[in-house]
Amino acid sequence: MKSLIIINERNEKELEINKLESIIEAILFTMGEAVELERLAQTVGHDEETVKKIILDMMDKYRQEDRGVQIIELDNSYQMCTKPEMYEYLIKLTHIPKKHVLTDVLLETLSIIAYKQPITKLAIENIRGVNCDHAVGKLVEYNLVCEVGRLDAPGRPILFGTTEEFLRSFGIASLDDLPVVKPEKIEDFKHEAEEEVQLKLDLPS
Numbered sequence: 243m244k245s246l247i248i249i250n251e252r253n254e255k256e257l258e259i260n261k262l263e264s265i266i267e268a269i270l271f272t273m274g275e276a277v278e279l280e281r282l283a284q285t286v287g288h289d290e291e292t293v294k295k296i297i298l299d300m301m302d303k304y305r306q307e308d309r310g311v312q313i314i315e316l317d318n319s320y321q322m323c324t325k326p327e328m329y330e331y332l333i334k335l336t337h338i339p340k341k342h343v344l345t346d347v348l349l350e351t352l353s354i355i356a357y358k359q360p361i362t363k364l365a366i367e368n369i370r371g372v373n374c375d376h377a378v379g380k381l382v383e384y385n386l387v388c389e390v391g392r393l394d395a396p397g398r399p400i401l402f403g404t405t406e407e408f409l410r411s412f413g414i415a416s417l418d419d420l421p422v423v424k425p426e427k428i429e430d431f432k433h434e435a436e437e438e439v440q441l442k443l444d445l446p447s
Contacts, residue, residue, distance in 0.1 A: 259296060262286055262288065262293075262296055263296060263299075263300055265285075265286050266282060266286065266293070266296065266297060266300065267300070267322070269282065269285065270313060270320060270321060270322035271322050273321075274322075275321060276316045276317075276319035276320060276321040276406055276410075277319055277320060277321070278318065278319045279293060279294055279297075279318050279319065279320065282297075282320065297313060297320055300313055301313045301314075301315075309325075310324060310325060310328050311323065311324055311325065312324075312325050314410065314413070314415075315415040316406055316409045316410060316415060316416075317406070317409060317415065317416040317417075318416070319406075321410070323410070344384075347377050348377055348380055348381060350370065350377075351366060351370065351374055351377035351378060351381060352381055352386060352387065352404075352408075354366050354369050354370065355378075355381070355387055355402055355403065355404060356404050356408070356417070356420060357420065359390070359401075359402065359403035359404060360390045360391060360393075360401035360402065360403045361401065361402055361403075362393055362399040362400065362401055362402070363375065363378055363399070363400070363402070364399060366378065366402075378402060382402075384407075385405055385407045386404065386405060386407055386408045386411065387402050387403070387404055387405060387408070388402070388403065388404075388405050389401065389402060390402065390403035404417070
């Protein structure tokens with residue numbers, strides 16, 4: 243009899259977990275954007291630790307079953323989205339324009355912003371050694387960078403930082419997951435920027 247009770251309790255717990263998974267799946271599917279863990283926990287009526295464990299288990303299941311969708315973590319929030327390798331098929335179906343291509347200049351500018359944020363355009367230019375209006379404008383247009391405030395200094399210059407789309411695009415959960423950059427890499431940025439300027443000067447007008 244005791245073993246039967248234990249089995250029933252186990253079955254009830256599995257049913258409850260399955261129901262919670264279904265609820266979380268429905269929420270993430272419907273929202274279409276990242277939802278904070280705190281909000282998810284409040285919605286399903288469980289503590290954050292329990293909900294996070296369930297979500298991590300769901301993420302493992304999706305990977306093991308090789309589904310076309312996945313759940314990703316973005317700075318203690320979670321989002322359901324398609325796997326990157328499915329993108330080419332979505333393009334064929336919906337004629338979505340291809341993803342933006344980041345040039346070396348854009349990547350360098352984005353790297354500086356990611357590691358030094360919040361940062362002004364003047365500070366970026368001091369590191370790269372060239373005007374960065376176009377690069378920052380493109381990154382804002384691609385929603386990889388956004389205005390995050392203003393510096394408390396004369397003229398109150400705009401401060402820039404990375405967006406949630408940046409985390410999503412590069413497959414990282416938070417800025418803490420960024421790889422460590424060696425100091426000499428910043429010097430490489432300067433040298434490359436100087437070469438970029440020289441190349442423009444050498445081009446025939």
